[in-house]
Amino acid sequence: MSDVLVRCDNLVHVYGTPGAEVAALRGVDFVVREGETVALLGPSGAGKTTLLWHLAGLLRPTAGTVEVAGKRLAGLTPRELANVRLRQIGVVLQNPGRNLLGYDTALGNVLFAQRPTRRSHASKKRRALALLDSVGLGGVAHRVAGQMSGGEQQRLAIAIALANAPTLLLADEPTSQLDPASADAVLGLIKQANAEFGTTVVAVTHDAAVGEVLGRTVTIRDGRVGAEGRSGEDYVVVGRDGTVQLPPEMHDALPPGSLARAVRHDHGVDLRRIYDSNAGSDDDEERGR
Ligand SMILES: Nc1ncnc2c1ncn2[C@@H]1O[C@H](COP(=O)(O)OP(=O)(O)O)[C@@H](O)[C@H]1O
Ligand SMILES: [Mg+2]
Structure with a gap:
């Protein structure tokens, strides 16, 4: 079996201040192995986005730990964390506009994302244009990102996240604003990154079709891992205190x-x-x- 890339151990996240707390994650145990592609499913408010933000190192656990590539994210210095995020993790946030530089062009955005790599400008530009092509944005590479539609920004966000062939791609509802054809293109690109670079993928989705394409599903309910699915079979998960969530x-x-x-x-x-x-x-x- 391949190595563990992501490990959450009894991860707890509480938002807010004393007296007004929201327990968004209530003890999540979650392991992703190198090369896996995982869909995070679950009803709205279940904690999916919160979990993804932890994997991206964007939040600090209230309790428990998150490790990516053997490093406990909360133990890294800000500079070390920034380095891991820049070189190893590609992130597509739920709000498409937050993934890009609004004043720069689509091409400029994908070039900027490649700043840690040492390849020549020409080679970076070739890669950027190929990525934009594969999400159907080849014709608008010189448009200003801030003026693009939500769907275009979402496709651009995927191109940006994959620009450095990240070890780990984290995507929050990456196809929510796309028509079926564009959604297929984005999924195709994600699968291609997985096949070509071995990129491990964790994608939040409402779309059962995305779950099917990615192969492994993990269902979050009420801040816990409630169920797992592998190649079409669904299983309930027994929590560390013996709790089981019955499927709705x-x-x-x-x-x-x-x-x-x-x-x-x-x-x-x-x-x-x-x-x-x-x-x-x-x-x-x-x-x-
Ligand atoms: N910044 C925040 N402050 C307070 N509560 C939050 C914040 N973000 C999310 N929550 C709450 O945490 C819970 C989980 O939210 P979220 O992770 O966004 O769920 P999902 O992505 O599954 O819809 C929800 O009850 C939500 O209202
Ligand atoms: Mg969400």
Whole structure:
């Protein structure tokens, strides 16, 4: 198995001040291996963006740790962290306009992103134009980024994030403002970076199709990892305190708040509802077993 690139250990994040706290992450354990492509799914407000910002070194954990490439991000000096972020991590933030220099052209933005690399200007320009081409912006390379549409800025943001062939690409809803064809182009580019440079990818998405393309899905619910999916199969995740989040589509079978009996057997544990205050008692069924 390949090496671990990202490791979150019991990661907790609380926003706000005492008296007005929001616990956005409540103990996330999460490992990504080199070369993996992972989709982070989950309802709005679940903590996906907060988790991504931690992986990018943009937030400090309230508790727990985040390691990228064997380095604990909170232990780095500001200069070391800036270096890791510049050379190893490509980030696409949820708000497209925050990923770019609004006064510079699309081409200028992708050139600027390559400032830590030593290649010649001509070679940087070739790479920039090829990236812009692959997201359908080849024809508007000389347009000022701040004047582009949200969708164009989103595609430009991906080109910027991939400019240095990063070790780790972090993208927050990178296709949210795109039509299906542009979304396919962006996904294609992400997959290509993974195949060509071994770039490891963690992308937040609402789009089940993105999850399918990326292969591994991790579902965040209420600040925790609730479920994992691998090549189409879905699994629940048992938390370190033994908690399990039932998938929402099973809430009719075992509504939140109902009582269930945990029955151990050879391959695991079954949960059997014994009482449901809305539908009366299921005791008969229970006794019949
Ligand atoms: N800067 C902030 N200050 C206070 N609360 C925040 C802030 N950012 C996010 N939150 C809260 O943290 C929780 C998780 O937010 P977020 O990580 O953006 O979720 P998601 O990306 O899954 O929609 C939400 O309840 C949200 O309202
Ligand atoms: Mg978000």
